[in-house]
Amino acid sequence: MPKIRLHKLGAIAVLAATAIWVATGKFSSVGSASQDAPTVAQRPENTTTEAQTVTVITPPRLDHARTIYISGRTAADKRSALALRASGVVSELPVSKGQQVRAGDLILRLETEGKEAAVETARQVLVQREAEAKAAERLAKSGNLARLQLDSARSALASARSQLEAAEAELSRITVSAPFDGIIDKVDIELGSSAMQGQEIVTLIKLDPVIAVGEVSEHDLGAVNVGDEALIRLVNGNSVRGKVRFISREASDQTRTFRIEVAIPNPESTIPAGMTAEIAVRSEAVEAVALPRSVVTLNGRGQLGVRAVDDDSRVVFYPIDLVDDTPRALFLAGIPAEAPYHRFGTGSGQARR
Structure with a gap:
């Protein structure tokens, strides 16, 4: 009969001891179940929370216009790819890339x-x-x-x-003329070459005004109107001003956003098309209250609001509408001027004025 080794006897002993300990069901010495820790059942049932004293203020009401930020890009006011209406050999091509032309100027002539x-x-x-x-x-x-x-x-x-x-x-x-004032952006033909009817020869763009194009969300659509002033920050660091000239009445099927166009004066054509831009449009001013972020909280139903103090110095919760979020403060609306609890605090309980 083979001998049982010592380490096997030790393992059997530990396993037996563990089984006996589990069978007893006594785990009071482990973690929070220790006898030294009071259980929920041992706590007094009629314990009340001591009232806290908070500081309240009466913030001024002011008219604030929310700024709506829209990511976009610049685009040409007009863009046309000029094409030949007949076949032939190019006998005159008096334009080149980057050249300014006027409406009616000769672009190309065939023999x-x-x-x-x-x-x-x-x-x-x-x-x-x-x-x-x-x-x-x-x-x-x-x-x-x-x-x-x-x-x-x-x-x-x-x-x-x-x-x-x-x-x-x-x-x-046999002739092609410029349909509007603009800049020759591309020339796709050479003098003396043979061209076919319908062939594109020149791309003409108009950059005065240049257009800032973006997409405004469903939430912000009602706050933007044609004719509103806008500040456009270009990716090169320059800032220019323009006016909203168009807002689409049909949303994109993919993004559910609405196209917006801002016309920017560009008499020297210094702003090119296709540049990344941020469009900032100020909405119509509404009456709001400026408060720090620390006073905004949620109630038991998950509503966003602030705690206000009524005439009996009791703290109550009042839902708010967020008008604007700036580095300086939050601008909140939806709080009527005649509200009896128009003082705002940072805690709960009794108020100190």
């Missing part, structure tokens, strides 16, 4: 390829048809020309006019 000659021919035909029509009118009045021949002369005149208009329209398609 005429006989289009000017076609206009001149159509114009001469029209002159001839006009003379023939006048002669036919005179002969018809004197009774020397049949009615059918007069109608034929009138039809020839109308056809000549239509041909001239078509020739002039075809000639006008």
